[in-house]
Amino acid sequence: MPHIEAGSQDEAWFGMGFACAQDRIWQMDTDRRKGLGRFAEVAGPGALSADILARRLRLVDAAKRDLDILGGPARAMLEAYAAGVNAFLESGAPLAPEYGLTGTRPEAWQPWHSLVVFVIRHVLMGVWQLKVCQGILLSRVGEETFRSLDVRPPVDSLATVPPGRRIRQAYERAGAEIAEVAPLLGFLAETEAGSNAWVVHGSRTTTGRPVLCNDSHRRLDVPNVYWQAQLTCPAFTVAGAAFPGIPGFPHFGHNGSVAWAITHTHADTQDLYVEQFDRDDPTRYRTPEGFVPADRRQEWIEVRGGDPVVIDTWATRHGPVVHGDPRTGLALALR
Numbered sequence: 001m002p003h004i005e006a007g008s009q010d011e012a013w014f015g016m017g018f019a020c021a022q023d024r025i026w027q028m029d030t031d032r033r034k035g036l037g038r039f040a041e042v043a044g045p046g047a048l049s050a051d052i053l054a055r056r057l058r059l060v061d062a063a064k065r066d067l068d069i070l071g072g073p074a075r076a077m078l079e080a081y082a083a084g085v086n087a088f089l090e091s092g093a094p095l096a097p098e099y100g101l102t103g104t105r106p107e108a109w110q111p112w113h114s115l116v117v118f119v120i121r122h123v124l125m126g127v128w129q130l131k132v133c134q135g136i137l138l139s140r141v142g143e144e145t146f147r148s149l150d151v152r153p154p155v156d157s158l159a160t161v162p163p164g165r166r167i168r169q170a171y172e173r174a175g176a177e178i179a180e181v182a183p184l185l186g187f188l189a190e191t192e193a194g195s196n197a198w199v200v201h202g203s204r205t206t207t208g209r210p211v212l213c214n215d216s217h218r219r220l221d222v223p224n225v226y227w228q229a230q231l232t233c234p235a236f237t238v239a240g241a242a243f244p245g246i247p248g249f250p251h252f253g254h255n256g257s258v259a260w261a262i263t264h265t266h267a268d269t270q271d272l273y274v275e276q277f278d279r280d281d282p283t284r285y286r287t288p289e290g291f292v293p294a295d296r297r298q299e300w301i302e303v304r305g306g307d308p309v310v311i312d313t314w315a316t317r318h319g320p321v322v323h324g325d326p327r328t329g330l331a332l333a334l335r
Contacts, residue, residue, distance in 0.1 A: 003230045010080040012065065012233040013247045017084025017109070017314060018287055020244055024284050026096035029106045030115065030247035035059050037301060042102045044304040051301050053086045053177070057123065057334070058320045063115035063133070078111035081247035095278040102304075117245035121225070122182040123320035128334060132174045132323070137274070139168035168197035170274065174323035197263040214261035226252070273333045275317040285316050285326070292317075 002019040006012035021028065031040040037054035040047040067075070086108050099105060140145045201213040218225045226241035240253025251262045275288040277294070284291040295315040299309050314321040316333045324331035 001228045001230065004063070004232065005231040006231070009235050010076060010191065012231045013080035014084035014087070015079050016229060016231060016242070016247055017081035018088045019084075019229060020227055020242070021085040021088035022093065022107075024223065024244035025085075025106055026098045027223055028085070028109075029119055031117045031245055032109075032113050035063070035113075037299075040301055040303045041249050042104055042304055045306050048301065048303060048309060049177070052309075052311055053322065054120065055299050055301065055311060056320055056322050057266070058313065058315065059116055059123070061120050063112045066115050067112040075111070078114050081114060082109045082111045113193055114246045118243065127268055128272065128322075131270070131272050131334075132171060135171040136168075136175050139171055157280055170324050170332060177323055178189035189272060195264040197261050212259045212261055216251065217264070221249070227333060271335045272322075273316070273330050273335060275316050275318070275321065275326070275333050277329055277331065279327070279329045282327045282329075287317065294321075 004015035037051040076089040195217045208216045228283040230239035256316035318333040319335040321331045
């Protein structure tokens with residue numbers, strides 16, 4: 001476990017980036033590639049479906065937008081961390097053996113890459129997949145039976161599937177796409193998604209001090225999804241578990257007097273929209289004001305041991321199209 005002593009906050013984040021790259025550069029690079037939709041460049045055709053979904057999600061756009069609206073201290077934190085990662089890459093120190101096996105080298109780390117890493121670790125932890133399952137079930141069993149089941153969405157959340165065979169096919173296709181990419185994009189454990197956190201009051205411990213506990217229900221990655229470190233500078237002393245590739249300790253940590261941990265509340269923060277596209281001109285989709293242009297983009301995905309794959313990605317007023325093909329007339333957009 002690295003212990004980093006620094007003369008300032010910027011130096012602390014710089015040291016954290018250097019030490020994390022020293023320990024976990026391949027893992028950081030892998031998560032970055034998954035977020036960028038470039039994992040197939042090193043992993044081959046088996047990673048193509050995951051890359052396609054990452055491109056559809058337009059995670060690069062999202063990370064860059066997030067960077068643009070950050071406040072000064074947060075941006076400085078990301079910039080110092082990136083500088084530390086790059087200092088390690090330029091140090092001449094040996095790289096992880098996976099680089100020799102794949103014949104690749106890590107590219108320079110940019111501040112927004114940390115945001116891509118965070119997003120790819122979390123975008124699939126919401127209720128999006130549950131809503132696809134609900135849509136499939138609702139279309140199969142009908143509204144009356146669906147209302148009697150425990151798979152109903154959160155209170156005041158809508159789960160509406162318009163009638164029609166094509167709608168059902170769109171949801172069925174979405175379910176198949178999710179199943180295909182699940183092993184590659186870091187889903188939660190297949191058995192029981194969720195997390196737990198609890199605290200024991202000092203009156204019930206042998207030390208007289210409270211104890212904070214947390215179980216984050218992360219799947220068993222090798223190496224672990226978390227990386228332990230301690231940072232000391234004039235502004236703070238913090239020890240905890242960090243995500244490789246991300247400065248700070250957002251999930252677990254303590255500063256000697258305060259401890260924190262998180263739990264996943266399954267808040268309803270993701271909506272799926274059935275978008276109707278013009279079959280004669282799939283660059284347009286229906287809105288209450290009539291058909292309007294969609295944001296269509298063509299992207300190339302390099303594949304190790306294979307030919308490049310060209311895909312179209314789309315976005316509507318609700319967000320990126322994540323499932324289906326607008327050229328068929330229907331697709332699902334994620335907000």
